[in-house]
Amino acid sequence: MVYGWPLESGAMSTFTIDSSTSRATPSPVPGKRTTAPAIRGRKVDGKTEQPIVMLTAYTMRMAQLLDPHCDMLLVGDSLGQVIYGLPSTIPVTMEMMCAHGAAVVRGSWHALVAVDMPFGSYEASPEQAFHCASRIMKETGCAAVKLEGGEAMAPTIEFLTHRGIPVIGHVGLTPQAVNVLGGYGARGREDQEAKKILADAKAVDQAGAFSIVVEGVLEGIANDITKAVSAPVIGIGASSKCDGQVLVTDDMLGLFERTPRFVKRYDDLASRIGDAAKAYAEEVRDRGFPTADQTYRPKS
Numbered sequence: 001m002v003y004g005w006p007l008e009s010g011a012m013s014t015f016t017i018d019s020s021t022s023r024a025t026p027s028p029v030p031g032k033r034t035t036a037p038a039i040r041g042r043k044v045d046g047k048t049e050q051p052i053v054m055l056t057a058y059t060m061r062m063a064q065l066l067d068p069h070c071d072m073l074l075v076g077d078s079l080g081q082v083i084y085g086l087p088s089t090i091p092v093t094m095e096m097m098c099a100h101g102a103a104v105v106r107g108s109w110h111a112l113v114a115v116d117m118p119f120g121s122y123e124a125s126p127e128q129a130f131h132c133a134s135r136i137m138k139e140t141g142c143a144a145v146k147l148e149g150g151e152a153m154a155p156t157i158e159f160l161t162h163r164g165i166p167v168i169g170h171v172g173l174t175p176q177a178v179n180v181l182g183g184y185g186a187r188g189r190e191d192q193e194a195k196k197i198l199a200d201a202k203a204v205d206q207a208g209a210f211s212i213v214v215e216g217v218l219e220g221i222a223n224d225i226t227k228a229v230s231a232p233v234i235g236i237g238a239s240s241k242c243d244g245q246v247l248v249t250d251d252m253l254g255l256f257e258r259t260p261r262f263v264k265r266y267d268d269l270a271s272r273i274g275d276a277a278k279a280y281a282e283e284v285r286d287r288g289f290p291t292a293d294q295t296y297r298p299k300s
């Protein structure tokens with residue numbers, strides 16, 4: 001077996017059969033969604049008129065709810081912690097990314113869906129990256145992949161983009177490298193590291209990434225990168241100087257008690273879900289639920 005082939009084993013199809021015509025109906029229709037060139041084209045002469053909106057999505061229903069509001073949906077490998085309760089993104093597998101990627105594509109119709117390449121699926125060689133990225137695209141129907149790394153990954157990004165795979169780069173704080181970085185703190189506080197992050201972003205840009213996620217860096221670095229590269233820069237914990245923003249949806253919805261400093265909570269779903277579950281439990285215990293409204297009776 002080479003790099004997770006054959007493709008067909010366990011593949012989750014995004015394509016459905018139209019029962020009235022018995023024809024396979026590709027969903028989405030290629031070209032009808034926001035495309036990688038359209039995202040790339042939002043930055044003109046170094047400026048992005050309207051900031052690009054991106055959120056993570058891991059499930060069909062969440063994709064349906066977010067899609068009308070987003071330019072891009074990212075099936076992030078953050079699903080390792082958010083969905084699977086894993087300690088980091090390191091154990092995330094191709095199977096997880098393909099299953100959740102396909103669900104998000106099925107739940108969306110407008111936004112470009114990008115799927116993260118999991119740790120260990122692309123670093124060894126451009127060929128390994130191509131095999132895994134093409135599998136992700138075939139099994140999910142997504143329009144792009146994202147991979148972490150700067151100068152070291154530039155040849156891989158070039159290899160993929162020249163072979164029909166749009167790539168989003170990811171520099172700065174790269175969570176898959178947590179064991180090398182020693183933690184999830186903001187990057188670029190030392191001059192030398194700040195220069196390296198800028199060089200990483202330039203390398204990824206020149207390699208053909210159609211946009212670049214910049215995570216957890218000081219505002220000055222985000223500003224320098226955004227000015228220096230031609231691709232739109234999507235920031236997370238990288239200030240307002242970027243061409244767009246991304247957040248982990250579960251963080252911004254307030255599903256977790258502890259979130260990084262750069263997260264703004266737009267809701268407090270954790271306590272609202274807790275309140276709803278408490279009310280349900282109380283009604284079940286005192287026989288207040290179900291009532292006649294929720295009960296099947298013979299038709300009169």
Ligand code: KIV
Binds near residue numbers: 247
């Ligand atoms: O995995 C993820 O959700 C990400 C975002 C935080 C950018 O890479």
